[in-house]
Amino acid sequence: MNSLVSFYRSSIGKKVVMSLTGLFLCLFLVEHLVGNLLLFANDGGHLYEEYSQWLVSNPVIRVIEVVLFASLFGHALSALVVWIKNRRARPVKYAKYRLDENAELASRITMLGGSVIFLFLVVHLWSFFVPLRVTGTTMTAYQLVVQKFSDPWFCAFYLFALVVLGYHLKHGFQSAFQTLGLMHKKYQWLLGLTAFVFWFVLPAGFASLPVYFYFFSPPTPSAVVLGVQ
């Protein structure tokens, strides 16, 4: 136990926790996107509904859900501790500091991006997770998606958050491998390619949903009954 505590107390230990939790969250994003793509089935949300029910009723998924929330908490908390320590390491700031000439934009806005993503998660969970799983609603998951994505401001916020997520992952994904000591020039190209899938393809896939539902999807009969559009 003591060695675990001393490991986490070290600067590298906290970064390793951030890397492992970050990579786990990346894996979750893949699963989440695959599930979301069922919304395109054009069957009034039937397939998506079945998938949602299967997720909720599967005990393994419920355990993974707990690990997921723990990872999110561990990632954010470690980031905050690291960020505070980093600010303290330079008590007197430079009058002129040209970090922009030496570091990519994505690497300079990781904490800011993380904060936006956290805010997005609050909105996201409040909009979908809370009514579906906590407070209860008469709507199906599909109907809720259609209703929420009929609001242009909601869609705009989603798209903005997804651009931020892209930047966050552009730095974060490769950064995780560097922190875990797995970066090597021999397979840098493979890592770069995989990172591209995570920071570009994945957010673009998520972004396709609000775009599709706002511009192209006609409201379902049930959505009309519920007063949407």
Next chain:
Amino acid sequence: MQKSDFYRGTIHSLASSTIMNLTLKIWRQRNRDDAGKFATYQISNVSPDMSFLEMLDVLNVDLIKKGDEPVAFDHDCREGICGSCGLMVDGRAHGPGRGVATCQVHMRSFRDGDVVVIEPWRAGPFPVIKDLIVDRTSFDRIMQAGGYVSVKTGGAPDGNAIPISKHVSDEAFDAAACIGCGACVAACPNSSAMLFVAAKISHLALLPQGGPERKARALRMVEQMDKEGFGNCSNNYACEAECPKEISVAHIARLNREFLKAKLT
């Protein structure tokens, strides 16, 4: 016209056409306890062929002539080897350019009329001693914690007794090129010393002589680095960009590997 006169005239006209007048905003601080502030100086007739430190020498001569206190700055070899010099020039550690120490920056990097901001390295573990000089003994303490190999004293060993492959020795040498100037800390938004510690650990981990103390070295040096109050690496790689010896961040990946192996095994 004599040939020598022709050359002298050409050189004179070339030089005079590029002579610069600059405004320098320099951090002045009497001692560790002084709050410090920027002072502005005008400097004229700066030759583009001067090194940055020579330009400061000229400024100091002017200040001494006026009876003012000269600007204190660290320097020694003035050829990019010793790691003594280190100034934040216009927001860049060691000034403009890549792979150079401050002493290797030439004034041709600037233009007539430029305002040049000169600051000391800024980091909690590098307190300012005076003006542009900072106390970098935190690096020494990290080295004392494990940046060495223990050897039995006696006759000098045969240099070729231990075979080391060329690519490994090259990689170890790339890391060993670190001059401990602290530019990595100065350039890092988190004042992290990871590139410095990585260079030292990588250098010794790659060579057989560093083998026996490998685990203890990684643990102790990282522990001391944290104790000194350096920030955490956030993989911005500004350190690599500003390192006068262009030491790769791949060594930081190796440091992380060494630390994890030592902690977990």
